[in-house]
Amino acid sequence: MPTKKFNIYVDGQAGTTGLRINERLVNHPYVNILKIDEDKRKDYDARKELINSADIVFLCLPDVASIEAVSMINPDNTHTKIIDASTAHRTNPNWTYGIPELTPTARQEIAQSMRTAVPGCYASAFILPMYPLVNGGIIPKDYPVTAHGISGYSGAGKSAIAEYNDPNRSNLFPTYDTPRHYALGLHHKHIPEMQQKVGLTYAPIFSPIIADYYEGLEVAIQLHTRLLNKKVTPADVHKYLSDYYANQNFVKVMPFNPSQCLDSNFFNPIACNNTNKAEIFVFGNDDQIMLITRLDNLGKGASGAAVQNMNIMLGLDETLTLI
Incomplete structure (x- = not known):
């Protein structure tokens, strides 16, 4: 040292x-x-x-x-x-x-x-599961990728933080109590790095959502197994990602067991808050696979x-x- x-x-x-x-x-x-x-x-x-x-x-x-x-x-x-x-x-x-x-x-x-x-915070959560699968030949480079992300309002900067914390916001900003899509022109600023770093032929469709909590983020990517380069199950993808990120300090592929990954049957986007962790999950069935990565948008993001x-x-x- x-x-x-x-x-x-x-x-x-x-x-x-x-x-x-x-x-x-x-x-x-x-x-x-x-x-x-x-x-x-x-x-x-x-x-x-x-x-x-x-x-x-x-x-x-x-x-x-x-x-x-x-x-x-x-x-x-x-x-x-x-x-x-x-x-x-x-x-x-x-x-x-x-x-x-x-x-x-x-x-x-x-x-x-x-x-x-x-x-970028969204980009990190997108790239971590996607890069190994594209680089490993499982997902085609020209796959029509669709993903959505949800984040606490701290990711939108100081002005958004002030608005969400305004004690009179229920009168001034009545819709702030609900999750809200944005970047509806599909040109979010993280998309160029998502495409470039993963090596995708075409830009992914990415739909971000801001929600009424301070920090914590998840990105979900949906895949049709019939469009992949090889026949794989969710368990196959889970093993591939687990082996790829084995023994990392901050990136972990979580157990392939929904009962251990959900909070009262719902996914928890804030479980990595106040850490530098990124946690990757694999869900799905023989026809469709869901990849979800969560992290703290102010931490690993x-x-x-x-x-x-x-x-x-x-x-x-x-x-x-x-x-």
């Missing part, structure tokens, strides 16, 4: 993801958190100085601001590594995609990376994934402050 502490700067420390990253770093034994004065959070020169002073910079910013922050790195700076939690660089081939569990070489690629993109990547990029135990 290192004998020094690494300097870490969170650019966008006041946002939901930035706050959670800072919470995870407070007790980290090998980091020193660089702070910016509140009145200088948007000061170009102050940000640039901190960015170039850090060993790791987390970008918890809108896409345009993240791109600007990367441009602040001095040309001769060879030590500052960037971990971007925005959408800006997730499909950029010059950036490493930050799912350490996804391939046998992913951790090594992240460890050697100077630029890592944190996956954002801040937890970011800190896991940081640990790997610094040569540390990936579980530090995450278990």
